[in-house]
Amino acid sequence: GNRRGNDQWLFKQRAPPKQEIQLTPGKGADDLLVPMEELIDSLVKSKRVVAFIKGTRTQPECGFSFNVLNLLNGTQADYETVNVLDERHNPGLREAIKIYSDWPTIPQVYIEGEFVGGADIIQEMSESGELKKMLS
Template identity: 55%
Template sequence: MVFSVGKPPPGNVQGSTTWTARKQRAAKPEIKLTPGPHVSLTIPMTELLYKVVKSCQAVVFVKGTRTAPQCVFSHRVLTIMNEVGVDYEVVNVLDEHHNPGLREAIKVYSHWPTIPQIYVKGEFVGGADILDEMAPSGEIKTLFQKS
């Protein structure tokens, strides 16, 4: 039998918020390149890609979404970007409804055969392996600090 003696330890008092989880900011929605499947593209997908890459401070093309990546490499890249703490956009290459043909078009656009792909200030940075190499040294943050 356990008897209580004295007061509960700090943080265990009813109503204490000491050990509650931090509120996470709401996830931004992914960029959709088209309004949907019933709309004909009037410009090529490569031009849409160019506009997104050039208009965003940072954009990551992943398999899946910001909150539900569909491959381990996409998950790793999103984790690194969140750890760095920079603002970035996400485009889901598997969303054929809003981004038809994007999965292959991004590979042609970048001349890079794999996804995920990261662009910062309009420049191609690389994929998951490149970001993994840059993360420990803090090199990723310097990309955002350069003017």
């Protein structure tokens, strides 16, 4: 499940992992000077590919996030990740991203500022070749 320390979705390290994006310096909700939705909007418009996931890129905390990371890794594309469970650096993000996208589940993938989909849609796009084409 979503318990911390669940090793079943660990990725084997080949190179130092890319850092996760943190939307605030880390003081929790007291750190928010602008609404979380504005931070999300700024991020997805400034980065080509962003995946909002449960956990980190090296230690996802749910199977759906693990699968999306595997599919993105398979494209060889550069992408950013944001941990929606990190309440210290991303307070309220887990609910805010659902409102921002009008999509009820996580993970969520954005490409060139547009919401593309969650785990099922990314899986379908990968199988059809559309994901790799979109990211090349």
